[in-house]
Amino acid sequence: MSDSYLTLTKVKNDLRKDNELLKEHSGRLDEQNKLLNRTSAQLKSMNLALSLESGELMEQIENLTYTNTQLTQEHKQLVQYTSEQEEKKLNMSETIKHLVSSNTQLQEEKQRLSETNSLLRDELLQRICKKCPDSWRLLETKCYYFSSRMLSWSSSRAWCRTQGGDLLIINSEQEQSITRLWIGLTDAEEEDDWRWVDGSKVNSDPDDWKLDDPLGEDCGHVDTSENALKSWMDGSCKKPYRWICEKNI
Known part of the structure; x- marks a missing residue:
């Protein structure tokens, strides 16, 4: 227990x-x-x-x-x-390269043009200042020779050409005021087709034929003894007259 x-x-x-x-x-x-x-x-x-x-x-x-x-x-x-x-x-x-190249070319061209212009200016000055040959007269930009001898139209032209000129082509009243001289005018190739010795036709002023028709003769001369303006005459190309030559300076 x-x-x-x-x-x-x-x-x-x-x-x-x-x-x-x-x-x-x-x-x-x-x-x-x-x-x-x-x-x-x-x-x-x-x-x-x-x-x-x-x-x-x-x-x-x-x-x-x-x-x-x-x-x-x-x-x-x-x-x-x-x-x-x-x-x-x-x-x-x-x-830019192209423009630079073009600019260079333009500058070169400008230089060439400047040189050419200078040469042309010098040449022009020389021509302006250059005197006409002895016995020639200066009128504006041309030299003129007034003959004292008398020759036929053909012989007169031949003499002018040997001097580097030609018979006078009348383009002004100043050139018109000349007494009985052969001028560079003829219709020898075709009757009544009057042409200057450079081949240009007589179809603009001055056109100063005398009142008589210019028919029958083949060479032109001027006779200002009566009227300085109406003084162009045709005549026998073989008849002797004094003549006038012109040439550029």
């Missing part, structure tokens, strides 16, 4: 200890459960925050993707624009 009591007492004490341990363990479990609940709430809050952040990140990713697409297109456009500009630059370089 005594042993049973002791055993029961021991069992009771053991149970009491176990119960206290269980209570202590239960308390710890409650604390852990509370901690887990708090942790769960925190995790839920964090999960919600992460979900929001994930949405924002997805939106940012979409925006970045759109921006990247635009930048890619802009990059392609810039590459194309750069290529076009390089081509234009190359074309402009070629154009």
Whole structure:
């Protein structure tokens, strides 16, 4: 009996200890459960925050993707624009080279023209300043020779040509005011087709035939003894008259 009591007492004490341990363990479990609940709430809050952040990140990713697409297109456009500009630059370089070459040629041509102009100016000055040969008279830009001898029209013209001139072609009233001299006028090739010795027709002023028709003779002379203006006459080419030659300076 005594042993049973002791055993029961021991069992009771053991149970009491176990119960206290269980209570202590239960308390710890409650604390852990509370901690887990708090942790769960925190995790839920964090999960919600992460979900929001994930949405924002997805939106940012979409925006970045759109921006990247635009930048890619802009990059392609810039590459194309750069290529076009390089081509234009190359074309402009070629154009500049061509313009420089053309400018050089123009400068050379300008120099040649300037030199030619200088030579022509010097030649003109020399011609203007040059005196007519002895026995010739200067009138404006031509030299005139008034003969003192009398020859036929053909011989008169031949003499003028040996001197580098020809019989006078009347182009002004000054040249008209001459007394009975052979002039460079003839219709020897075709009757009544009067031409100057340079081949030009008598078809403009001055046209100063005397009132008599110039028919029947083939060579022209002037006789200003009566009227200096109406003084052209036809005559026999073999008849001797004095003559007048003209030539350019």
